[in-house]
Amino acid sequence: MGLKVYGHRMSQPARAVYIFCKMNGIDFEEISVNFFTGETSSPEYQEINPMKQVPAIVHGSLKLWESHAILRYLACAFPGVPDHWYPIDLHKRAKIESVLDWHHLNLRHGALRLVQAVVLAPKLGRPPNPQVAAEAEKLLCESLEKIETVWLKESGPFLLGNSEPSIADLSLVCEIMQLEVLDEKDIDRILGPRKIVQQWMEDTKNATKPHFEEIHGLLYETKAELRKQRLGANNA
Amino acid sequence: MGLKVYGHRMSQPARAVYIFCKMNGIDFEEISVNFFTGETSSPEYQEINPMKQVPAIVHGSLKLWESHAILRYLACAFPGVPDHWYPIDLHKRAKIESVLDWHHLNLRHGALRLVQAVVLAPKLGRPPNPQVAAEAEKLLCESLEKIETVWLKESGPFLLGNSEPSIADLSLVCEIMQLEVLDEKDIDRILGPRKIVQQWMEDTKNATKPHFEEIHGLLYETKAELRKQRLGANNA
Numbered sequence: 001m002g003l004k005v006y007g008h009r010m011s012q013p014a015r016a017v018y019i020f021c022k023m024n025g026i027d028f029e030e031i032s033v034n035f036f037t038g039e040t041s042s043p044e045y046q047e048i049n050p051m052k053q054v055p056a057i058v059h060g061s062l063k064l065w066e067s068h069a070i071l072r073y074l075a076c077a078f079p080g081v082p083d084h085w086y087p088i089d090l091h092k093r094a095k096i097e098s099v100l101d102w103h104h105l106n107l108r109h110g111a112l113r114l115v116q117a118v119v120l121a122p123k124l125g126r127p128p129n130p131q132v133a134a135e136a137e138k139l140l141c142e143s144l145e146k147i148e149t150v151w152l153k154e155s156g157p158f159l160l161g162n163s164e165p166s167i168a169d170l171s172l173v174c175e176i177m178q179l180e181v182l183d184e185k186d187i188d189r190i191l192g193p194r195k196i197v198q199q200w201m202e203d204t205k206n207a208t209k210p211h212f213e214e215i216h217g218l219l220y221e222t223k224a225e226l227r228k229q230r231l232g233a234n235n236a
Numbered sequence: 237m238g239l240k241v242y243g244h245r246m247s248q249p250a251r252a253v254y255i256f257c258k259m260n261g262i263d264f265e266e267i268s269v270n271f272f273t274g275e276t277s278s279p280e281y282q283e284i285n286p287m288k289q290v291p292a293i294v295h296g297s298l299k300l301w302e303s304h305a306i307l308r309y310l311a312c313a314f315p316g317v318p319d320h321w322y323p324i325d326l327h328k329r330a331k332i333e334s335v336l337d338w339h340h341l342n343l344r345h346g347a348l349r350l351v352q353a354v355v356l357a358p359k360l361g362r363p364p365n366p367q368v369a370a371e372a373e374k375l376l377c378e379s380l381e382k383i384e385t386v387w388l389k390e391s392g393p394f395l396l397g398n399s400e401p402s403i404a405d406l407s408l409v410c411e412i413m414q415l416e417v418l419d420e421k422d423i424d425r426i427l428g429p430r431k432i433v434q435q436w437m438e439d440t441k442n443a444t445k446p447h448f449e450e451i452h453g454l455l456y457e458t459k460a461e462l463r464k465q466r467l468g469a470n471n472a
Binding site: 050051061062064065066067068069070072073076077090091093094095097098100101102104105108109146149150 | 286287297298300301302303304305306308309312313326327329330331333334336337338340341344345382385386
């Protein structure tokens with residue numbers, strides 16, 4: 001029973017699913033659905049995911065969307081996934097669920113809206129909205145502070161003091177990676193003071209190599225391209 | 237090993253946890269933490285939940301917050317909880333996870349922000365923000381439409397076509413109940429056209445009686461009080 005993953009390497013939750021599969025030897029067919037060009041709204045894709053978002057999976061009779069639900073499912077449905085990704089122990093699992101649930105209206109909401117307001121809106125010809133950008137950055141910075149003071153408070157390298165990464169580490173680090181498309185000075189302002197977050201991101205990249213960097217290749221290319229455009233605009 | 241639930245009956249996710257416990261015969265000590273008066277920011281409460289929100293639970297050595305994480309944990313940790321609340325079957329569980337994850341940035345984000353902008357902001361002496369209210373109502377209405385056309389598309393009375401409620405039904409219905417504090421004409425405009433949602437809410441209330449109505453008692457009292465205040469303001 002083959003696994004199909006519908007996504008795009010510029011989507012942070014899709015990248016988390018790709019990396020998880022590769023880390024755990026889960027064979028899958030990667031089907032690119034480009035949300036920039038409206039492919040997520042095609043009638044064919046809405047048959048897979050009526051919410052018109054990526055990622056989504058098809059596995060036998062199951063059609064599933066929402067990246068955290070997908071990661072939980074894959075961790076349970078495929079034999080041989082190491083327990084640290086989504087522990088069977090009820091207390092350990094519950095704490096990871098707590099991080100995953102917190103993510104949506106905190107780190108994700110801040111980071112996603114900031115990138116949309118600062119990078120995507122101008123690309124789509126929409127007027128800049130400094131108020132939305134400022135609110136989003138505030139939430140993002142508060143979220144990064146909570147990651148350092150609450151979720152990374154314990155002594156282990158990963159969230160909740162764990163010695164190995166869980167699906168929560170993967171999801172949150174892929175989210176923060178999306179900030180790479182911002183201007184260098186914005187990245188420095190937001191992430192520069194966050195030494196604990198920086199170390200945790202390095203640890204997560206190291207624990208998931210070489211797949212982490214491979215799956216982020218398109219993001220790095222896009223970052224370089226945007227940088228070139230900004231330098232050109234500044235020189236003009 | 238006693239279970240302590242820190243919450244408040246005006247908090248929609250706390251109500252979902254209370255109702256779940258009562259429905260499943262889970263004994264707990266209800267500890268009221270009033271977020272209106274800042275009790276969630278006390279040093280004592282931050283020892284329980286550093287995110288300064290309700291609900292949270294303490295169960296043995298476990299301190300846990302985020303209502304969906306709590307509901308999942310309770311469904312697994314207490315023997316005798318019927319399977320329909322959080323099924324062991326991987327496909328069924330995955331679909332319920334998908335609803336729970338979708339909830340945060342859709343129904344919850346819309347409903348919460350609307351109530352905050354329209355009811356709470358004036359109470360706290362903040363200026364009204366019609367733009368935030370309009371954006372929140374738009375997201376709320378889109379979310380209600382998605383509940384009808386996606387999550388309630390199948391023929392069963394509950395989400396995903398299920399014949400009995402899951403923790404997702406409980407969480408989402410408690411969220412929509414919070415709209416009771418809005419003005420009658422606002423409720424009619426938003427929920428009036430949503431006959432399928434209305435029927436599902438009735439079915440969920442019936443499946444969880446008498447606990448649903450008992451736990452919502454304070455919300456109904458608050459609704460009546462707000463209505464009296466509005467009538468007074470209109471007559472003055």
